[in-house]
Amino acid sequence: MAHHLSPENKHSNSSEGRKDHTGEQAKVKEVRCEEFAAFASSENLSSPLHVPTPPPVPATPISQFGTLPEHLTPVLRPRRLRTTPVMRNLVAQTRMTPGQLVLPAFVRDGIDTPHEILSMPGVFHHSLDSIRKLAVDAVEAGIGAIDLFGIPREEDKDPYGSAAWDDKGILNRAIAAVRAEVGDDLIVCADTCLDEFTDHGHCGVVRKDGVIDNDSTVALYCQMALTQAQAGAHMVSPSGMMDGQVAAIRDTLDENGLSETALMAYSAKYASAFFGPFREAVQCSLQGDRATYQQDPRNRREGVYEALLDEAEGADIVMVKPAGYYLDVVTEVAQTSELPVAAYQVSGEYSMIEAACAKGWLDRRRTIMESVHCIVRAGADIVLTYWAIEIANWLRDTGMTNRN
Ligand code: PBG
Secondary structure (H helix, E strand, O other), rough: OOOOOOHHHHHHHHHEEEEEEEOOHHHHHHHHHHHHHHHHHOOOOOOOOOOOOOOOOOOOOOOHOOOOOOOOOOOOHHHHHHHHHHHHHOOOOOOOHHHHHHEEEEEEEEOOEEEEEEOOOEEEEOHHHHHHHHHHOOOOOOOOEEEEEOOOOOOOOEOOHHHHHHOOHHHHHHHHHHHHHHOOEEEEEEEEEOOOOOOOOOOOOOOOOOOEEEEHHHHHHHHHHHHHHHOOEEEEEEOOOOOOHHHHHHHHHHOOOOOOOOOEEEEEOOOOOHHHHHHHHHOOOOOOOOOOEEEEOOOHHHHHHHHHHHHHHHHOOEEEEOOOHHHHHHHHHHHOOOOOOOOOOHHHHHHHHHHHOOOOOOOHHOOOOOOOOHHHOOOOOEOOOOOOHHHHHHHHOOOOOOOO
């Protein structure tokens, strides 16, 4: 018995414990040793046994003590790969490059100078002139695409949004102007939706009973997409969430000799409160909501279903929107679809971060970079973000190293 309780023996047990990274055995021994010492020295025994004194309990807690007991010393140390910026960059599992970023941009009829959008500080309503300059900045920054949204004059809005497919409408003039400026150095993408152009603000035709009529709306989208492609858009992007919109637009383009025009489908687009600042930005006339055509934010599988439908209908790129609060949908669509996946970091995601940064509550650059890296980490190949040019320039500042 005395032999079993000798300190050498206890030590050899404790290094056995360390080998399997548990230390379990060593702890058990120690307790037994103390208990036995107490028992042996008590009045329970007529002639007390000689037992070794248990090792003293350290008076200071481990953190001040300096060293860990051997059996708790880690062998696996992930911190080795976090030591310096170069090391962290070497092992980073997500890379972001300017070429995968898309800048959404607004062009407004009847203005000569850019107007800053109140709820989106740093984002502007552009004139035809200033949108060309913005497109040049986008080329210089090396981003992949510009996604153009048009804002017509109030008097040009009507129940069908006809300014949307008028080749003299603001969006189609902007597409032509930007394409003339950038050629093929930047993908010129157009938003293919009627909400900015209708006097009621819905994304389609409103029937007498108040329902947004799916099929007649799709017919208007086809007309709109055709005009956009003819104006010079490399890519159209239907965002109205009408059923069958992708197949119908693809067919229209192909029938009109525009089979080279790409189609980025807003596939999983949710009826999100995070579009709030955008609605102000496009001076949307909407009363009510879009819950009968955009998806319910509570649905994940439905987002995958919508993306697969768009893929089957001939989309070239599928999109999830919004992005930051929908990363599970981004991941699942990326795992399921064979197509490139885009994610749209929407106006509300932008404005929340800008507002908190303006108050000094968040570090602006770190927060922006984290928010977009996380979208890429979730599986997005392409990110639409109002910070596209700024992020591209930061990536360039750091010598394209991606170092944070
Ligand atoms: C609809 C459209 C919306 C956005 C882009 N296109 C949303 C909507 O009003 O339902 C949102 C973009 C953003 O919030 O940044 N044509």
